[in-house]
Amino acid sequence: MTTAIAYLGPQGTFTESAARLVTASSDADELLPCGDVIEVLRAVEVGDAERGVVPIENTLEGSVTATLDALAFDTDLLISGELELPVALVAAAREAVSLDEVAEVHSHPVALSACRRWLSKSLGGAERLEAASTARAAATVAEVGGPRLAIVNPLAAERYGLEVVARDIADRSGNSTRFVVVGRTLPAPTGWDKTSVVVFIEENRPGALLQLLEIFAERELNLTKIESRPTKHELGEYCFFLDVEGHLADERVGDALAAVKRTHRDVKLLGSYRRSGARRTTEAERIAADDAAYRDAAGWLADWRGRIDRSATPPVDPTEVATAVRNARTGG
Numbered sequence: 038m039t040t041a042i043a044y045l046g047p048q049g050t051f052t053e054s055a056a057r058l059v060t061a062s063s064d065a066d067e068l069l070p071c072g073d074v075i076e077v078l079r080a081v082e083v084g085d086a087e088r089g090v091v092p093i094e095n096t097l098e099g100s101v102t103a104t105l106d107a108l109a110f111d112t113d114l115l116i117s118g119e120l121e122l123p124v125a126l127v128a129a130a131r132e133a134v135s136l137d138e139v140a141e142v143h144s145h146p147v148a149l150s151a152c153r154r155w156l157s158k159s160l161g162g163a164e165r166l167e168a169a170s171t172a173r174a175a176a177t178v179a180e181v182g183g184p185r186l187a188i189v190n191p192l193a194a195e196r197y198g199l200e201v202v203a204r205d206i207a208d209r210s211g212n213s214t215r216f217v218v219v220g221r222t223l224p225a226p227t228g229w230d231k232t233s234v235v236v237f238i239e240e241n242r243p244g245a246l247l248q249l250l251e252i253f254a255e256r257e258l259n260l261t262k263i264e265s266r267p268t269k270h271e272l273g274e275y276c277f278f279l280d281v282e283g284h285l286a287d288e289r290v291g292d293a294l295a296a297v298k299r300t301h302r303d304v305k306l307l308g309s310y311r312r313s314g315a316r317r318t319t320e321a322e323r324i325a326a327d328d329a330a331y332r333d334a335a336g337w338l339a340d341w342r343g344r345i346d347r348s349a350t351p352p353v354d355p356t357e358v359a360t361a362v363r364n365a366r367t368g369g
């Protein structure tokens with residue numbers, strides 16, 4: 038059984054840095070670079086890797102839609118963890134080039150969008166070419182050379198022998214990316230967790246989304262993400278990606294998910310896993326206290342249900358009472 042970790046490659050991607058952190062805290066013995074997100078998932082599905090690491094969200098660009106769609110439509114693997122990393126973007130070329138000579142800029146769509154302003158200000162005339170990853174773009178530019186730039190991780194520039202021509206080119210500082218670890222396991226609760234689901238709303242009717250959100254609001258559950266994506270069946274038909282604080286083993290979260298399943302049926306669990314960032318003790322305590330209250334209430338109800346006498350017949354029959362009342366009125 039392999040312990041390899043598949044990731045969006047080739048070597049030098051931001052995802053590789055994330056995968057290395059996962060390796061450092063596990064017994065994984067090998068990193069397996071893959072050409073795109075679907076390939077990462079396939080590597081785990083066929084057993085070439087035990088887990089996979091893929092980018093899911095960027096602070097400047099929002100969701101990595103290829104990943105959301107792959108998780109919703111192309112696999113039954115589950116998210117088992119997440120991590121957030123700062124992302125520094127540089128522009129690099131095979132040999133020194135002046136910015137006004139650049140004819141092509143290659144990179145992953147998220148990286149191209151994250152430095153949109155710099156691109157239009159400094160490279161207005163250059164063609165933008167999307168690559169499967171930043172390192173893929175670096176490899177292309179290293180191979181072809183000429184008046185071409187790749188927008189990449191500084192480490193990738195070094196690895197592919199490129200020369201950095203501009204640094205810190207993202208539209209805002211503090212650009213970071215969230216990566217998820219996917220596999221077959223549903224990890225146990227840690228007290229600081231998150232649950233991701235996709236809900237397919239069957240009927241397009243007023244209030245359908247509100248009804249879904251109310252399930253969480255009524256239970257005082259915090260949603261950290263809500264995003265709609267086309268279902269790809271019909272124009273105008275959407276599904277909703279929700280991230281809710283807490284683990285599906287938490288009573289309150291379980292209760293909400295059961296309500297979502299009851300009202301929407303077509304619900305896909307994407308995973309229940311430890312949230313990134315430091316655990317907030319007060320929040321963890323609230324969840325524990327809350328679970329105790331839910332269990333108390335369930336126990337109270339179970340006690341009363343246990344006292345039901347199923348052999349007892351009702352002491353009065355309403356139809357007999359109605360007949361008696363009518364007869365008394367008519368003097369019959």
Ligand SMILES: O=C(O)C(=O)Cc1ccccc1
Pocket residue numbers: 045049050051052053092095124145147148169170171172190214
């Ligand atoms: O292409 C990469 O290096 C990736 O890991 C995907 C990505 C691209 C841009 C920002 C963050 C992650």
